[in-house]
Amino acid sequence: MGGYFSELYSGAISLLEGMWVTVKEFPKQPVTLSYPHETVKMYRRFRGHIELIANDEGKPNCIVCGMCERACPSGCISLAGEKPEGSKKKVLTKYILDFTKCSLCGSCVESCNFKALQFSNEYNLASTRKEDFIMDLLKRLEEQQK
Numbered sequence: 001m002g003g004y005f006s007e008l009y010s011g012a013i014s015l016l017e018g019m020w021v022t023v024k025e026f027p028k029q030p031v032t033l034s035y036p037h038e039t040v041k042m043y044r045r046f047r048g049h050i051e052l053i054a055n056d057e058g059k060p061n062c063i064v065c066g067m068c069e070r071a072c073p074s075g076c077i078s079l080a081g082e083k084p085e086g087s088k089k090k091v092l093t094k095y096i097l098d099f100t101k102c103s104l105c106g107s108c109v110e111s112c113n114f115k116a117l118q119f120s121n122e123y124n125l126a127s128t129r130k131e132d133f134i135m136d137l138l139k140r141l142e143e144q145q146k
């Protein structure tokens, strides 16, 4: 009989302790996020896939020198450009990244001397389709500028 009351007592104490923790924590701000409705703000140095940087007019800074394409050890980058009539500068017409092969080594970003390339903060990537990781970065930039 003594064991029964002692178990009852320790159960009640444990229940009160649990309730005290709940009461104490209840008014505090949550430390978790309602993912995927809310997303985490990534650290500045986080390396997502690369992305193009736009100038003040919303056009890519890229001058189509091809350095990033040559610097990539995995052959992830495929780009093209053309010279509009009467212009001395080339304009970027295609910039495709095959993210399935990218090791995020950073050679492409380091090789760009025109502030045209950076790592994105994109971490929210999930798909079962390989094609979803073949990225049209020029189209992405245009959509971001809208």
Ligand code: SF4
Residues within 6 Å of the ligand: 061, 062, 063, 064, 065, 066, 067, 068, 069, 079, 111, 112, 113, 114, 115, 116, 117
């Ligand atoms: S290195 Fe920079 S400027 Fe040259 S093609 Fe690549 S992104 Fe464009």
Ligand code: SF4
Residues within 6 Å of the ligand: 050, 071, 072, 073, 074, 075, 076, 077, 101, 102, 103, 104, 105, 106, 107, 108, 109
């Ligand atoms: S981060 Fe490295 S592997 Fe990825 S595209 Fe750039 S150079 Fe290629």
